[in-house]
Amino acid sequence: xxxxxxxxxxxxxxxxxxxxxxxxxxxxxxxxxxxxxxxxxxxxxxxxxxxxxxxxxxxxxxxxxxxxxxxxxxxxxxxxxxxxxxxxxxxxxxxxxxxxxxxxxxxxxxxxxxxxxxxxxxxxxxxxxxxxxxxxxxxxxxxxxxxxxxxxxxxxxxxxxxxxxxxxxxxxxxxxxxxxxxxxxxxxxxxxxxxxxxxxxxxxxxxxxxxxxxxxxxxxxxxxxxxxxxxxxxxxxxxxxxxxxxxxxxxxxxxxxxxxxxxxxxxxxxxxxxxxxxxxxxxxxxxxxxxxxxxxxxxxxxxxxxxxxxxxxxxxxxxxxxxxxxxxxxxxxxxxxxxxxxx
Amino acid sequence: xxxxxxxxxxxxxxxxxxxxxxxxxxxxxxxxxxxxxxxxxxxxxxxxxxxxxxxxxxxxxxxxxxxxxxxxxxxxxxxxxxxxxxxxxxxxxxxxxxxxxxxxxxxxxxxxxxxxxxxxxxxxxxxxxxxxxxxxxxxxxxxxxxxxxxxxxxxxxxxxxxxxxxxxxxxxxxxxxxxxxxxxxxxxxxxxxxxxxxxxxxxxxxxxxxxxxxxxxxxxxxxxxxxxxxxxxxxxxxxxxxxxxxxxxxxxxxxxxxxxxxxxxxxxxxxxxxxxxxxxxxxxxxxxxxxxxxxxxxxxxxxxxxxxxxxxxxx
Numbered sequence: 223x224x225x226x227x228x229x230x231x232x233x234x235x236x237x238x239x240x241x242x243x244x245x246x247x248x249x250x251x252x253x254x255x256x257x258x259x260x261x262x263x264x265x266x267x268x269x270x271x272x273x274x275x276x277x278x279x280x281x282x283x284x285x286x287x288x289x290x291x292x293x294x295x296x297x298x299x300x301x302x303x304x305x306x307x308x309x310x311x312x313x314x315x316x317x318x319x320x321x322x323x324x325x326x327x328x329x330x331x332x333x334x335x336x337x338x339x340x341x342x343x344x345x346x347x348x349x350x351x352x353x354x355x356x357x358x359x360x361x362x363x364x365x366x367x368x369x370x371x372x373x374x375x376x377x378x379x380x381x382x383x384x385x386x387x388x389x390x391x392x393x394x395x396x397x398x399x400x401x402x403x404x405x406x407x408x409x410x411x412x413x414x415x416x417x418x419x420x421x422x423x424x425x426x427x428x429x430x431x432x433x434x435x436x437x438x439x440x441x442x443x444x445x446x447x448x449x450x451x452x453x454x455x456x457x458x459x460x461x462x463x464x465x466x467x468x469x470x471x472x473x474x475x476x477x478x479x480x481x482x483x484x485x486x487x488x489x490x491x492x493x494x495x496x497x498x499x500x501x502x503x504x505x506x507x508x509x510x511x512x513x514x515x516x517x518x519x520x521x522x523x524x525x526x527x528x529x530x531x532x533x534x535x536x537x538x539x540x541x542x543x544x545x546x547x548x549x550x551x552x553x554x555x556x557x558x559x560x561x562x563x564x565x
Numbered sequence: 566x567x568x569x570x571x572x573x574x575x576x577x578x579x580x581x582x583x584x585x586x587x588x589x590x591x592x593x594x595x596x597x598x599x600x601x602x603x604x605x606x607x608x609x610x611x612x613x614x615x616x617x618x619x620x621x622x623x624x625x626x627x628x629x630x631x632x633x634x635x636x637x638x639x640x641x642x643x644x645x646x647x648x649x650x651x652x653x654x655x656x657x658x659x660x661x662x663x664x665x666x667x668x669x670x671x672x673x674x675x676x677x678x679x680x681x682x683x684x685x686x687x688x689x690x691x692x693x694x695x696x697x698x699x700x701x702x703x704x705x706x707x708x709x710x711x712x713x714x715x716x717x718x719x720x721x722x723x724x725x726x727x728x729x730x731x732x733x734x735x736x737x738x739x740x741x742x743x744x745x746x747x748x749x750x751x752x753x754x755x756x757x758x759x760x761x762x763x764x765x766x767x768x769x770x771x772x773x774x775x776x777x778x779x780x781x782x783x784x785x786x787x788x789x790x791x792x793x794x795x796x797x798x799x800x801x802x803x804x805x806x807x808x809x810x811x812x813x814x815x816x817x818x819x820x821x822x823x824x825x826x827x828x829x830x831x832x833x834x835x836x837x838x839x840x841x842x843x844x845x846x847x848x849x850x851x852x853x854x855x856x857x858x859x860x861x862x863x864x865x866x867x868x869x870x871x872x873x874x875x876x877x878x879x880x
Contacts, residue, residue, distance in 0.1 A: 230673035234662060241661040401657035409619055409651040410674040410717075411643040565621065 227412055231420035235394065236427060248389070249432055253382045254439045257375060260501075261444050264370040272338040275300045275314040285320050285346075292345045295338070318342055375440040376527035377500035382432060383459060384494060384520050387466025388487050390428075391421045392474035396483040399474075405565040414564070422467050429463045449534035457537060458530065461544060462523045465551030469519065471558040478563070494520040522546035569597055570633035572721045572752040573618060578627035580613050587613035588624070589776035595754055600747055602767035603756040604865065606875075610776035611756035612654055615725050618754065619651050632721060647675055650719030652710045654726050660699030664690055667698055668712055675717040688712040688742050704735025711742055722746060724755040728762060740766060760865035772869055779872050787868045793821040793835040796867050797844065800829040800857040807853035817843045824870060829857060833867065 224230075239245055274297045276286040282299045289297035297318075300308065308314045309327065315338035319325035324346050328335035398404045407417060433455070440446035448455055473490055477483035497504060497511075498520035507515055515521055522543035529535035529543075537544070573595035580588040588610045595601040603611045616622040618629055620636035629636060634645045658667050665681055672678045685691045688708040693701060701709065707727060714722060724743070728736040736759075743753060743766060757763055763770045764784040772780040772787070780787055788794070801808055811823045814832060819840035822833040834840040837860055848855060869875075 225669070225673045227673040230670045234659065234666065234670050237666065238659055238661050401659075402653060402655050403657065403659065405621060406651075406653055406656040406658075406713075407674075409621060409646070409649075409653065410671065411646040412674040413643075 228416045228420060228423070231412075231416055232423040232427075235420050235424035238394065239390070239424065239428065245390075249382070249386045249428065250435050253378050253432075253436050257371070257378050257436065257439060258443065260374055261371040264374075271296050272316075272334060272341065273298070273314045274338055274342055275305045275308060275317045277302060277305055277317060277319045279320055281320040285318065285324075285349075288345050288349050289318070289342055292341055295341055295345075316342055318346075369444075371440070371444045372446050372532055373503075373528070374501070375436065375444075375446045376531045377524050379433065379436050379459070380462065380498070380520055380524040380527055381495065381500045382436065383429070383462040383523065384466050384491060386428070386432060387425065387463055388470040388473060388491060390425055391467050391470030392477075392483050392487055393480070394421070395471065395474035396477050396480055399477075399563065399565070400479060402565075408564050414562075418471065418559070421471070422464060425463050425467050426460065429459060433459050446531075448531050450530035450536065454530045454535075454537050455527070458523070458526045458540075458544065458547075461547050461551075462519075462527075465519055465523070465547045465554075468551040468553075468555035468558065471562075472554040475558040475562045494518050497521065499524050517546060519547050519550040571595065571630070572597060572599075572632055573601075573754060574630040575618060576628050578614065578617055578629070579625050580610075580617060580622065581625060586776050588617070591627070591776070591778060593771060593778070595752060598747070598750060598752055599768045600743070600753040600755070600766055602763040602770040603754070603773055604758070604760065604763050604770050604869075605756075605773035606758055606869075609773040611758075611773055612725055613776075614773070615723055615754065615756055616653075619649070619723050620645070647677070647717065648720050650714035650717055650722040652714040652722075652724050652727060654729075656710060658698050658706070658709065658713070660697060662698055663695050664698060664701070664709055665694045667709060668716055671713040672716045677718055678716050679718055681716075684712050684716045687715055687745060689738060702735070704731050704738060707731060707735070708739060708742060711739065715742075715746065719751065721752045721754070724753065726756055726758070728757065728759065736762070760869070763865055770865065772865070772872065774869075774873055780868060784865055787865060788863050791821070791833050791863050791867060791871055793819075793833045794863050795834045795837045795860055796863050797832045797834050797837065797840060797860045798829050798857065799832075799844065799848075799855060799859075801848075802854040802856040807851050809847055809851060809853070813847060814844070817847065819843070822871065824874075831867075831870070833863065833871070834860075 272295050274289055274295055276282045276289065276297055276299045278299055278301050286297040286299050289295050298314075305314070305317050309317050312332075315328065315332065315335045317327040319327065326339050326342065328339055330336060395404075398407075437448065437455070469490065473486045474483050477486060497507065497515045498518050499515075500520070504512075504515045504521060526540045526543040526547070529540055530537075571594055573593060576592045578588050578591040579586075591610075591614060593601075603614060605611055613622060617624045618631060620629075620631070620642060631645060632648055634641065636642055636645070662670070664685070668681050668684055672681065672684075679687070682691075685694060688711055690705060690708055690712060693705060698706065698709065711724070711727060714724070727743075728739050731739070740762070743755070747753060753766075755766065767784060769781070769783055770787065771778045780790075782790075808830075811825060814820060814823045814830070817832075817840055819834050819836035820832050821835055824831045824833070832840065832844070841860070
């Protein structure tokens with residue numbers, strides 16, 4: 223079993239990959255770094271804590287304690303000189319002077335200060351016994367599933383499947399060709415199908431690590447969950463990996479040099495990086511472009527991944543995008559086999 | 566009893582690339598257990614010929630029979646490849662695999678094969694078993710390439726310039742590997758542009774130039790065809806002004822042929838002990854001063870030069 227040519231070819235593929243530190247970084251590290259950077263940059267920032275000062279005097283500490291209990295407020299008791307200074311420099315948004323009446327000193331042109339006044343006033347009024355007549359409930363849109371990072375992670379997953387599929391297959395094939403290793407294999411009884419299949423098998427092994435790394439990171443760092451089934455995500459990623467391996471094979475089927483294949487690869491990937499809705503929704507492109515954009519394999523893959531991860535769709539509902547992904551892979555593979563340069 | 570199947574038989578081979586004729590009508594037979602050398606300068610068509618025989622390049626014309634079979638493709642060709650060992654001139658094996666992993670990979674392609682230990686023993690790479698291919702010296706890489714060819718227990722071994730670019734010690738180590746394969750009953754076809762290698766290893770050689778065989782025979786018979794066993798080379802300090810004419814030189818006792826060269830003149834000589842004193846006397850009479858005088862046993866190199874008028878290296 224271990225000495226089956228398919229096993230040996232797959233092992234060789236895998237060894238060549240994991241013994242190349244740069245490859246490890248680009249496949250595993252880079253998408254995580256990207257997710258981290260973009261997740262931080264586009265995180266939904268609230269207005270933050272508002273600082274409120276209470277002027278030293280009778281009842282100051284009770285009032286300060288009540289204010290500090292309110293969500294979104296912090297309160298400190300200050301002497302008048304210090305309090306005026308901090309108000310002027312914007313370090314506190316509001317100065318509350320306890321007494322009767324309670325006086326609010328603030329700059330009414332500052333949004334923060336007006337917000338602080340509203341919050342503080344609510345605390346003061348409740349403390350004096352005001353009862354709200356209407357029942358209300360908050361619904362926040364910062365819940366997992368509707369943030370930018372929730373949109374981003376499936377897109378990065380799709381982009382990564384494309385990158386590692388194209389680079390992983392295309393680069394190794396052309397390297398074997400320029401080093402005349404393909405020709406050497408042709409001088410043995412090796413079956414061509416075994417050679418091509420070994421790329422797919424080794425991709426499959428690393429695919430699981432790749433997906434687990436990115437999905438795991440998203441969950442751990444940003445609580446990006448998978449609303450649909452993990453089985454569906456696994457199925458879609460495997461399909462995507464096959465499809466892009468096929469495309470990689472096609473891109474590499476004739477190229478004789480690394481430079482040539484790199485150029486071709488960028489030519490294939492660049493439009494998809496931009497158009498396929500990895501970083502922003504492709505709905506922003508003009509209507510006339512939409513059919514083209516939707517026909518791209520990465521668009522279809524991203525759509526399918528988002529449908530499962532964000533909306534919890536079932537595989538059965540994803541016939542159209544999965545059909546597109548499969549068709550790209552299948553056609554590429556068949557054409558690649560026809561025109562492949564074996565030496 | 567039927568006649569034994571010839572390891573290699575080809576007739577009328579021709580192959581041209583764009584505007585270059587690589588092989589122009591070539592006939593060869595290689596006998597069982599023979600070591601046959603294709604000899605010639607770069608561009609003589611050696612590699613094209615060997616790759617046609619290996620079934621890697623399709624000839625424009627001509628017939629090829631390897632171990633009694635033809636390259637018809639599919640399962641038939643795969644069955645034939647099971648019985649061949651092939652080393653190509655410019656293969657770079659994967660740098661990041663170890664020696665053992667590389668041999669194991671090639672081994673997996675064949676039904677019958679040596680164990681990894683056996684084949685590393687054959688080429689003397691046991692100690693490099695766990696080393697990455699990228700870390701090997703040129704000679705070790707070349708022995709590994711031969712190991713990958715030997716792993717299938719081939720009946721017929723093709724070697725395309727196996728020792729080109731190697732230091733003398735590595736070259737001798739590879740010769741030993743080839744010697745052991747032959748001792749075990751194998752047949753070898755090799756190409757080389759080192760005449761010394763051909764003389765040392767080959768039972769018969771075919772000297773190639775411009776895509777055809779210009780001489781064929783045992784190294785000894787080819788050298789004997791020069792009609793003399795020694796070569797005397799000399800050069801003069803003051804160039805051509807006082808140089809004796811070729812006809813004067815040819816008239817010297819024991820001299821069979823004269824080959825004026827760019828920087829030296831070579832004489833093919835039957836009896837050195839008579840020719841050299843006569844040459845010195847002639848030069849002294851003309852007042853010519855020697856800047857170089859050397860003699861050596863005639864080699865295949867001299868055969869090539871006498872056939873083509875060109876040196877092998879700069880041909």
